[in-house]
Amino acid sequence: xxxxPISPKERDTMLKTVGVKSLxxxxxxxxxxxxxxxxxxxxxxxxMEAAQYxxxxxxxxxxxxxxxxxxxxxxxxxxxxxxxxxxxxxxxEFYTAYTPYQPEISQGTLQAIFEYQSLMTALTGMELSNAxxxxxxxxxxxxxxxxxxxxxxxxxxxxxxxxxxxxYRAVIRTYTQGMGVEVAxxxxxxxxxxxxxxxxxxxxxxxxxxxxxxxDFFGRVHDYTxxxxxxxxxxxxxxxxxxxxxxxIFKTPGEMGADVVVGEGQPLGLPLWFGGPSLGFxxxxxxxxxxxxxxxxxxxxxxxxxxxxxxTLTAREQHIKRERATSNICTNQGLLALASAIxxxxxxxNGLKQVANLCYQKAHYAAxxxxxxxxxxxxxxxxxxxxxxxxxxxxxxVNAHLLEHGILGGYDLGQDYPALKNHLLVAVTEMNSxxxxxLLAETLAEANHD
Amino acid sequence: MTDQTPxxxxxxxxxxxxxxxxxxxxxxxxxxxxxxxxxxxxxxxxPLPELAEVDVVRHYMRLSKFNYSVxxxxxxxxxxxxxxxxxxxxxxxxLPGFVYTHPLQPIETVQGNLALMHTLQEWLKEISGFAAVxxxxxxxxxxxxxxxxxxxxxxxxxxxTKRTKMLIPDAAHGTNPASVGMLGMTVQQIPSDAxxxxxxxxxxxxxxxxxxxxxxxxxNTLGLFDEHVEEVIKLVHDCGGLMYGDGANLxxxxxxxxxxxxxxxxxxxxxxxxxAVPHGGGGPGSxxxxxxxxxADFLPxxxxxxxxxxxxxxxxxxxxxxxQKSIGRMKAFHGHFGGGFVRAFTYIALHGAEGxxxxxxxxxxxxxxLQARLRDTYRVPFDRICMHEFVAEGRFEGSDVRALDIAKxxxxxxxxxxxxxxxxxxxxxxxxxxxETENKDTLDAFADALIQIAQEAxxxxxxxxxxxxxxxxxxxxEVKAARELVLCCWLPENYSEA
Numbered sequence: 001x002x003x004x005p006i007s008p009k010e011r012d013t014m015l016k017t018v019g020v021k022s023l024x025x026x027x028x029x030x031x032x033x034x035x036x037x038x039x040x041x042x043x044x045x046x047x048m049e050a051a052q053y054x055x056x057x058x059x060x061x062x063x064x065x066x067x068x069x070x071x072x073x074x075x076x077x078x079x080x081x082x083x084x085x086x087x088x089x090x091x092x093e094f095y096t097a098y099t100p101y102q103p104e105i106s107q108g109t110l111q112a113i114f115e116y117q118s119l120m121t122a123l124t125g126m127e128l129s130n131a132x133x134x135x136x137x138x139x140x141x142x143x144x145x146x147x148x149x150x151x152x153x154x155x156x157x158x159x160x161x162x163x164x165x166x167x168y169r170a171v172i173r174t175y176t177q178g179m180g181v182e183v184a185x186x187x188x189x190x191x192x193x194x195x196x197x198x199x200x201x202x203x204x205x206x207x208x209x210x211x212x213x214x215x216d217f218f219g220r221v222h223d224y225t226x227x228x229x230x231x232x233x234x235x236x237x238x239x240x241x242x243x244x245x246x247x248x249i250f251k252t253p254g255e256m257g258a259d260v261v262v263g264e265g266q267p268l269g270l271p272l273w274f275g276g277p278s279l280g281f282x283x284x285x286x287x288x289x290x291x292x293x294x295x296x297x298x299x300x301x302x303x304x305x306x307x308x309x310x311x312t313l314t315a316r317e318q319h320i321k322r323e324r325a326t327s328n329i330c331t332n333q334g335l336l337a338l339a340s341a342i343x344x345x346x347x348x349x350n351g352l353k354q355v356a357n358l359c360y361q362k363a364h365y366a367a368x369x370x371x372x373x374x375x376x377x378x379x380x381x382x383x384x385x386x387x388x389x390x391x392x393x394x395x396x397x398v399n400a401h402l403l404e405h406g407i408l409g410g411y412d413l414g415q416d417y418p419a420l421k422n423h424l425l426v427a428v429t430e431m432n433s434x435x436x437x438x439l440l441a442e443t444l445a446e447a448n449h450d
Numbered sequence: 451m452t453d454q455t456p457x458x459x460x461x462x463x464x465x466x467x468x469x470x471x472x473x474x475x476x477x478x479x480x481x482x483x484x485x486x487x488x489x490x491x492x493x494x495x496x497p498l499p500e501l502a503e504v505d506v507v508r509h510y511m512r513l514s515k516f517n518y519s520v521x522x523x524x525x526x527x528x529x530x531x532x533x534x535x536x537x538x539x540x541x542x543x544x545l546p547g548f549v550y551t552h553p554l555q556p557i558e559t560v561q562g563n564l565a566l567m568h569t570l571q572e573w574l575k576e577i578s579g580f581a582a583v584x585x586x587x588x589x590x591x592x593x594x595x596x597x598x599x600x601x602x603x604x605x606x607x608x609x610x611t612k613r614t615k616m617l618i619p620d621a622a623h624g625t626n627p628a629s630v631g632m633l634g635m636t637v638q639q640i641p642s643d644a645x646x647x648x649x650x651x652x653x654x655x656x657x658x659x660x661x662x663x664x665x666x667x668x669x670n671t672l673g674l675f676d677e678h679v680e681e682v683i684k685l686v687h688d689c690g691g692l693m694y695g696d697g698a699n700l701x702x703x704x705x706x707x708x709x710x711x712x713x714x715x716x717x718x719x720x721x722x723x724x725x726a727v728p729h730g731g732g733g734p735g736s737x738x739x740x741x742x743x744x745x746a747d748f749l750p751x752x753x754x755x756x757x758x759x760x761x762x763x764x765x766x767x768x769x770x771x772x773x774q775k776s777i778g779r780m781k782a783f784h785g786h787f788g789g790g791f792v793r794a795f796t797y798i799a800l801h802g803a804e805g806x807x808x809x810x811x812x813x814x815x816x817x818x819x820l821q822a823r824l825r826d827t828y829r830v831p832f833d834r835i836c837m838h839e840f841v842a843e844g845r846f847e848g849s850d851v852r853a854l855d856i857a858k859x860x861x862x863x864x865x866x867x868x869x870x871x872x873x874x875x876x877x878x879x880x881x882x883x884x885x886e887t888e889n890k891d892t893l894d895a896f897a898d899a900l901i902q903i904a905q906e907a908x909x910x911x912x913x914x915x916x917x918x919x920x921x922x923x924x925x926x927x928e929v930k931a932a933r934e935l936v937l938c939c940w941l942p943e944n945y946s947e948a
Contacts, residue, residue: 055547088511351472382491
């Protein structure tokens with residue numbers, strides 16, 4: 001296939017205007033011995049062939065819609081995505097535009113991001129939101145950057161709960177390896193009841209940020225108000241990594257006093273897509289706006305007196321500040337922020353509450369059913385839509401048995417927490433029917449007899 | 451004027467809300483009701499808007515019409531490679547087999563995804579001449595950060611701890627120094643010479659045993675291929691530094707030259723530029739990184755590898771592998787699979803080797819054609835055969851018209867303006883990148899418009915100062931936005947349930 005709309009005759013006219021004889025003559029600045037390598041790539045396909053080829057590749061996967069019954073979450077969740085979202089995303093005006101550098105002809109993107117910021121602020125109970133980060137993990141790492149900048153690097157410690165998503169903790173470590181930041185807490189022991197103790201004792205005068213997750217990686221809902229008070233008492237900021245669906249019914253981190261609330265936006269109308277792209281939301285309080293990374297849209301007026309929107313506070317960004325910039329980020333997850341804004345708009349107050357309630361109800365039904373099974377035990381702590389299930393044998397074996405019966409059982413916690421090798425993290429959403437949950441229970445009961 | 455209530459062209463989604471309207475409903479629970487937790491753990495109110503589906507559709511349709519896009523017209527935004535995005539990519543990335551797969555599924559159940567990622571890694575290696583590729587970074591800047599982390603880790607692993615200085619040409623993208631800043635290294639700026647190349651003498655003087663490496667965009671942001679690129683690389687290598695290639699401008703090099711062959715040690719790709727992944731109004735991007743063999747052990751984890759070779763005609767078993775001295779994880783999960791990898795894979799499969807070379811050749815032809823048509827009207831400070839873009843000066847002798855005015859006036863001619871005020875080394879820069887997907891008629895119309903605008907600058911400069919005048923929105927009060935800092939539709943303290 002080619003997408004080049006130039007005929008050979010036009011090409012020759014253009015070459016003449018340029019003053020060269022052939023296309024190859026345009027590349028004389030390139031070292032001759034390396035010029036025009038023969039690339040070993042498969043022959044070009046037509047559109048028809050490509051459609052078929054990609055279809056075949058996709059068919060080599062087993063999906064969570066049709067092939068497998070899924071109870072897998074651990075950071076990405078199988079939710080229903082209303083049809084209207086993709087119809088809007090497929091507007092070329094949205095998806096083939098660039099970052100809105102020219103506000104006069106980018107008001108669609110700008111107003112959509114402004115509304116996204118507003119919706120995220122409403123959901124988290126915070127004062128402002130940026131235009132989004134790459135994902136929940138990188139948004140969390142950007143919270144570390146914010147706190148580091150807030151204390152001008154003088155508070156070198158970041159306290160991270162071991163009940164924060166293991167991959168998020170890994171990303172924090174990667175991001176901070178050149179900053180002289182000490183990451184403490186994520187090797188704290190996970191007790192029998194998955195209890196995390198000792199977090200508060202790590203918070204001291206050298207701590208810039210405390211990071212906790214809500215619900216935590218094990219699915220549990222904690223009220224962090226006291227922890228936040230303690231941290232503030234020692235001068236540290238607190239970042240809460242939140243699940244946005246849970247925020248439809250549970251007390252907001254904003255209400256608890258959090259300074260930064262971040263999280264993975266995928267549950268808000270974005271496909272699983274094997275893990276991405278999704279978005280990381282980032283919300284905070286007004287006093288930290290100058291330390292926050294990422295794009296920001298603000299309201300203004302144009303020269304006709306019309307309400308309009310622009311990228312604002314750009315002086316924080318890389319193209320102006322270069323090595324002194326808040327971050328090197330130059331994009332947000334524009335199209336996905338639009339998707340999440342449409343999701344929140346079309347579900348609205350009642351729809352999102354309904355989804356959260358369905359998740360809560362079904363997960364609690366599942367927990368009750370599984371807890372009754374001989375040899376299995378569900379954690380007794382308050383949870384939202386994900387819970388830990390202690391199994392009579394290693395979780396990996398249980399999962400293998402479930403997979404034979406077409407069930408994705410859950411996340412094997414032993415991968416990250418060796419003490420929990422018999423524990424599965426089971427997620428239940430509005431997509432799981434009672435029949436599926438009952439089948440999970442039956443199949444788990446069998447697994448115990450194996 | 452400023453005290454007047456602004457006219458509202460399109461209400462916000464909050465303005466449009468009316469309590470009691472319903473968009474989407476969900477089935478009633480099919481399980482017995484469990485009691486919710488105690489009230490003190492619940493939120494008292496959820497201040498989201500309430501609308502019907504049609505309200506939402508009409509709102510976003512109206513917003514979409516406020517946007518300029520590649521699908522609606524010419525978008526010669528220098529350094530951004532705003533090429534046409536083939537529609538088939540939109541279908542392949544939405545195949546249910548890709549959309550409905552969870553990143554933590556057992557590898558046996560996602561062999562299609564893993565095969566696609568592995569093949570894309572191999573193709574990017576072949577296109578760029580590198581030994582290994584990670585697909586994980588989420589965007590170009592994220593790829594740069596990945597690359598710089600690996601450079602630092604490489605020196606550290608050799609006990610070479612005095613290296614703290616990164617060399618960056620004055621024409622570089624702002625993300626280069628910003629990535630370095632995230633690691634606490636210092637930046638030494640290297641000037642360009644009169645032909646737009648790296649100044650070799652200045653570079654020689656800067657090369658010592660404190661150099662981490664050099665970050666070079668080639669072709670550079672003037673759209674010029676550095677005529678001494680091999681000498682530049684040799685100087686950096688001779689002092690023990692590593693050579694980072696900013697792949698932002700790779701569109702000009704497909705099938706023309708492989709950065710790995712020339713001696714670059716590490717480079718990021720921008721799948722959203724070179725491989726036609728649509729820009730989405732500012733993301734998602736995708737920024738894979740390629741490295742030479744001596745850096746392969748430092749790549750972020752995980753990579754897709756072959757876990758078990760297949761017997762006979764059987765496909766191998768693909769899975770995830772962790773490089774030995776990995777810098778760690780750059781993001782959760784595996785990168786921008788659906789939006790990035792599937793589209794880029796489709797695009798490369800559609801083109802093959804010859805098709806990719808055509809892309810570069812026509813991108814370069816189009817840029818040179820525009821440069822040839824415009825150089826008599828707009829000064830081109832570094833005037834030679836350019837690659838995929840060129841930079842002209844948007845100013846005229848004895849006129850107060852600036853690049854900004856020219857850019858805004860172009861909107862009245864229904865064109866998206868070029869990048870302006872970048873690179874910083876050209877006064878009133880207009881950086882023009884037409885890409886290969888524009889026909890001669892469009893290029894001519896654009897050149898004619900710019901020539902006409904140069905005329906207007908003499909005869910009616912206010913036409914430019916006040917431009918755009920035909921668009922729905924006019925110039926913005928940027929100062930008001932930054933001073934008042936209204937960042938959401940409603941203020942939390944003012945919100946009450948209507």
